[in-house]
Every structure is written in structure tokens, then in C-alpha cells.
Amino acid sequence: MPEPSVSGSELPVGYRLGEWRVTGRIGAGSWGVVHSAESVDTGIQAAVKLLPTHRLPPGQREAMERLVEREVRLSLEADHPHVVRTRASLVIHDADRPELEGATALVMDRAERSLQDVLAQPGQGSGTPVAGAAEVLEGVSAGLAHIHARGWVHGDLKPANVLLAPDGGVWLADFGLTVELEGTHAYVPALGSLDHVPPEWWSDREGGHSVVRATADIWAFGVLAHQALTGGLHPFPGGTARARALAAQAYARGSAGLRLDNGVPECWRALISDCLKPDHASRAVLEAGTLKERVAAACRGADAPAPSAGAGTRDVPGAGVPVGPEPVGGRRASRRRRLAVLAAAIGVPLLGAGAATGALLANDGSGDDGKSPSASPSAPPGTIPADSDVPRELRPVITRAARMCADKEVTPALLAAMLKAESGFDAKAARPREDEYGIAMWTPSVFKGWAVDGDKDGDKDYMSPPDAITTMSSYVCWLDQEFKKEGLRENLPALMAAGYRTSSRTVIDTRGVPARTRDHVNRVERYLKDYTR
Numbered sequence: 001m002p003e004p005s006v007s008g009s010e011l012p013v014g015y016r017l018g019e020w021r022v023t024g025r026i027g028a029g030s031w032g033v034v035h036s037a038e039s040v041d042t043g044i045q046a047a048v049k050l051l052p053t054h055r056l057p058p059g060q061r062e063a064m065e066r067l068v069e070r071e072v073r074l075s076l077e078a079d080h081p082h083v084v085r086t087r088a089s090l091v092i093h094d095a096d097r098p099e100l101e102g103a104t105a106l107v108m109d110r111a112e113r114s115l116q117d118v119l120a121q122p123g124q125g126s127g128t129p130v131a132g133a134a135e136v137l138e139g140v141s142a143g144l145a146h147i148h149a150r151g152w153v154h155g156d157l158k159p160a161n162v163l164l165a166p167d168g169g170v171w172l173a174d175f176g177l178t179v180e181l182e183g184t185h186a187y188v189p190a191l192g193s194l195d196h197v198p199p200e201w202w203s204d205r206e207g208g209h210s211v212v213r214a215t216a217d218i219w220a221f222g223v224l225a226h227q228a229l230t231g232g233l234h235p236f237p238g239g240t241a242r243a244r245a246l247a248a249q250a251y252a253r254g255s256a257g258l259r260l261d262n263g264v265p266e267c268w269r270a271l272i273s274d275c276l277k278p279d280h281a282s283r284a285v286l287e288a289g290t291l292k293e294r295v296a297a298a299c300r301g302a303d304a305p306a307p308s309a310g311a312g313t314r315d316v317p318g319a320g321v322p323v324g325p326e327p328v329g330g331r332r333a334s335r336r337r338r339l340a341v342l343a344a345a346i347g348v349p350l351l352g353a354g355a356a357t358g359a360l361l362a363n364d365g366s367g368d369d370g371k372s373p374s375a376s377p378s379a380p381p382g383t384i385p386a387d388s389d390v391p392r393e394l395r396p397v398i399t400r401a402a403r404m405c406a407d408k409e410v411t412p413a414l415l416a417a418m419l420k421a422e423s424g425f426d427a428k429a430a431r432p433r434e435d436e437y438g439i440a441m442w443t444p445s446v447f448k449g450w451a452v453d454g455d456k457d458g459d460k461d462y463m464s465p466p467d468a469i470t471t472m473s474s475y476v477c478w479l480d481q482e483f484k485k486e487g488l489r490e491n492l493p494a495l496m497a498a499g500y501r502t503s504s505r506t507v508i509d510t511r512g513v514p515a516r517t518r519d520h521v522n523r524v525e526r527y528l529k530d531y532t533r
């Protein structure tokens with residue numbers, strides 16, 4: 001798949017920006033294109049990142065300009081040996097090139113490559129640390145400690161944003177999503193790569209915005225360290241970023257344990273486990289300053305393979321059902337998603353195939369504000385049809401809840417069909433004899449074990465449709481995974497509907513829909529058919 005072209009964001013070779021002369025193109029990110037350049041005065045090698053605010057229509061420009069302004073300001077202020085140095089920020093005014101008028105160019109020190117480039121080399125991913133992994137991680141943790149001490153959160157820490165200089169320097173880069181904390185957290189339009197967001201990100205999102213805390217960077221460091229020390233293996237299993245994100249969520253819920261790859265050297269294991277503590281609160285005890293000290297003290301030079309290195313994983317004490325690491329897919333996929341994330345956040349039109357999927361993840365995938373009808377020929381599979389009987393005010397809630405599950409079988413249409421069969425969408429439904437209440441017919445004691453605060457009011461209430469529906473999605477998502485683990489792959493929606501009425505065990509033991517739920521499941525299947533016309 002070709003790299004997305006960002007027309008109007010390219011600078012031709014030879015183009016002059018003050019003393020800087022463009023010498024080539026390095027690559028494209030979410031914001032535009034990064035070029036190589038050199039100073040005509042000193043010969044210093046630089047990288048020029050063009051931030052294309054000028055190409056946007058006025059309605060979108062303001063939001064983009066705010067993000068650009070923040071990236072420029074934080075880049076210029078972040079003066080540290082392990083944060084890429086920004087030498088200048090220039091706004092282009094060039095009568096000969098009206099297409100560039102008003103664009104911002106960031107002139108940075110030029111790196112040789114990124115950690116992602118190293119991980120993408122042939123032969124990586126076999127569980128062996130990349131050369132110099134300990135030094136790279138030391139640099140990253142020092143850069144992180146610096147920006148946290150200034151009250152910022154990077155928000156997009158990943159191998160692509162760790163730059164490696166020709167002289168062995170390690171620089172944190174890409175401040176596009178960096179935020180300044182207000183109190184203990186901040187809101188940004190969306191967080192970075194799915195492979196590096198902490199599990200709580202999925203439940204912390206509000207209205208398309210993400211809650212970002214410093215502990216998100218600590219989690220991302222844990223993932224990144226595991227990757228660097230194993231040549232790219234992600235600490236959670238799954239062939240796609242969605243699947244790995246789901247595995248991390250299962251771990252955070254306690255239904256799966258943490259298994260680091262055997263290749264991770266001994267002195268790193270406890271530290272990575274601490275970075276990957278399942279929730280914000282337990283991760284918060286590890287501050288970036290302490291992380292930096294622990295990295296420097298315990299692990300210097302320890303990037304040789306662990307004595308037990310090889311295929312496989314080891315449980316981390318205190319963990320539940322183990323899950324193991326997986327090689328991570330190509331960087332193209334993550335860049336594609338990030339493009340979509342930012343574009344969705346500020347309404348920039350997307351380029352090329354695959355963008356729709358990314359946008360879906362970025363904005364909770366609701367694609368439905370309750371006003372505009374949802375299904376269209378281009379709507380994702382499982383979208384609730386515009387002319388269905390699903391109450392309009394519930395559609396965004398149902399859609400958001402379904403999109404929190406990374407498994408494709410859990411769709412808005414399925415949740416809607418299940419809700420219709422359970423309660424007929426009646427928020428006050430009650431069957432006291434069965435001890436079942438609310439729109440999703442939760443049994444209060446069962447609800448307690450799974451409860452999600454869907455409406456973010458600080459309370460988890462089975463009578464609140466957003467709480468009940470979001471919790472239903474989370475539970476159904478887990479059922480889906482359990483059934484797949486047991487080799488049940490036929491007609492998963494029916495099995496989920498049956499499991500929701502009985503239990504995962506009953507369905508697994510029956511290896512299908514139990515007879516006593518047959519009528520109910522038939523109803524769900526009928527409604528689902530209606531909603532997936």
C-alpha cells in the first residue's frame with residue numbers, strides 16, 4: 001500500500017527556509033511530511049517537519065492551529081539531551097509558492113533512524129533484544145522524566161517516536177499529542193497508537209476526547225521496553241492492534257494474566273511489570289523520575305538475551321490466566337490509524353483506504369450523534385440502520401459500547417438486537433422473580449462483577465441505560481473471546497445471546513445454544529437480521 005500522499009505539504013529539494021536547504025524527503029506522519037535539510041552556513045544536518053495548517057478550511061484550521069502551536073511551543077521548550085532538539089520554527093510566506101503560504105516548518109536535529117525502523121529490520125521479533133536496547137531505554141526514560149517533571153505527558157510514546165542519532169543519541173520525538181496536565185490529567189482529542197494506550201483509555205474516553213494521565217506514558221514505556229528487549233514482541237497476544245488492545249483490557253479486568261516473553265532479561269522483568277500494572281492507580285506509584293533511576297541502576301548493559309530466552313512466555317506472579325506476547329504488525333498500519341485519529345479529531349478529510357476503520361476507533365466509532373441516521377452503503381458492518389426501531393437516543397450509547405469491544409462479532413446491531421429481546425428497550429423493565437432489571441436485564445449481583453460506568457457519573461447503576469449497555473458490551477465481548485478460545489466459532493452472535501441468558505460455561509458445555517434459551521436466541525437472531533438488512 002503506498003504511503004499516503006499529503007499534497008501541498010511537500011517541499012522540493014533545494015527549497016530554502018532561511019539558512020536551511022531541503023535535501024530530500026524522510027517520511028510522512030499524521031501532520032505532514034518530514035524532510036531532510038542542511039544549513040547552508042554550517043552544514044549542520046536537520047530534519048524539517050512541515051505542519052500544514054494552511055491547507056485546511058477555516059472551520060478546521062483553528063483546531064489544527066492550536067495543536068500545531070502546542071507542538072511548536074513544547075518542542076522549543078523541551079530542552080534536554082534525550083528530547084529531540086528543535087532549532088527553529090518558521091512560518092512560510094512565499095509569493096512564488098502560494099500553496100505553502102502560512103505553513104509552519106519545524107527545524108529539528110536529524111536522527112539516523114527511529115527505534116521502529118530498527119524493529120522493522122529483517123530478523124527482528126525473535127525474542128532477542130535490539131542492539132543497545134538498555135541504552136535506548138535509559139535515554140527514553142530520561143526524556144520521559146524530563147517532560148513529566150515539566151508537567152507534560154507525551155501521549156504518543158512508541159518506537160516510531162524514539163529517534164536514534166548517528167552518534168548514539170536517543171531522542172524522544174513527536175510532540176503532536178503532548179499535553180500539559182491540569183491537575184492530574186488532561187483531555188486531548190485522541191491518544192496515540194492503539195498498541196501503546198493503557199487499558200483504562202478505553203473506558204476513560206468522553207465525547208470523543210481522551211483522558212490522559214502521566215501513567216499512560218508509563219504504560220507505553222512498559223510496552224516499548226518489552227518490544228525493544230525482544231526485537232519487537234508486544235507483551236499482549238493478538239495478530240492485530242485491536243486484538244492486543246483487547247487482551248490488555250482482559251488483563252486489566254483480571255481475566256487474564258501478564259506473561260512477559262522469556263527473552264526479556266531478568267533485571268527488566270519486575271520493572272516492566274510495574275509499568276504494566278493494570279490500572280492507573282497502581283501504576284501511579286511509579287513516577288517517571290523513579291523509572292529513570294531504576295532503568296539506569298538495574299539494567300545498564302543488560303540487553304543480552306536472558307538465560308532462558310527462546311520461544312515462549314513466563315507468568316508474572318499474581319497474574320491470572322496467562323496471555324503471551326505477539327509480534328507487532330507493520331508500522332504502516334499504526335501510522336494509518338494515527339492519521340485517522342487526528343483527522344477524525346479535528347475533522348480533516350482522510351486519504352486512502354483503511355482510514356474509515358481508524359476513524360471508527362478514534363471517535364468511539366459511534367458515527368451517530370443520535371440525530372443523523374446511521375446506516376449507509378459505506379457504514380461499517382453492524383451499524384444500526386437509520387429506519388430501525390432502535391430508539392434514537394440509545395443509538396450513540398449502543399454504538400459506543402459495541403465499539404469498545406475490539407472483536408468484530410460485537411456490533412451495535414447485535415447489542416441492539418439483544419436489548420430488544422431482553423427488555424424491548426424499556427429502561428424500567430423488571431422481572432423481580434428472576435431478579436432481572438433494567439434495559440439490559442441485569443441481575444444486580446452479576447452486574448456488580450462487570451459494572452462499567454458508561455455515563456461517567458461516578459456511579460455504576462444497572463438501571464442506567466448507558467451503564468447497563470456498556471456493561472453488557474463488556475460482558476458479551478468477554479463471552480465472545482471465551483467461546484473462541486474453546487474453539488466455538490460458528491454463529492457467535494447466537495452463542496453470545498445464549499451466554500448472556502445463561503453463562504459462558506453452560507454454552508461451552510453444550511457446545512452450542514442450550515435448549516432452554518432457544519426461543520430467546522431465535523428472537524435475537526430475528527432482530528439481528530432486521531438490523532443487518
Ligand SMILES: Nc1ncnc2c1ncn2[C@@H]1O[C@H](COP(=O)(O)OP(=O)(O)OP(=O)(O)O)[C@@H](O)[C@H]1O
Pocket residue numbers: 026027028029030031032033034047049084108109110111112113114160161163173174334335336338339
Ligand atoms: N528529527 C528527525 N530526524 C530524522 N527523522 C525524523 C525526525 N523526525 C521524524 N522523523 C521521521 O520522519 C517520519 C515522519 O515522522 P512523524 O513524526 O511526522 O510521523 P510518525 O511518528 O512516523 O507517524 P505519526 O505522526 O503518524 O505517529 C518518520 O519516519 C520519522 O522517523
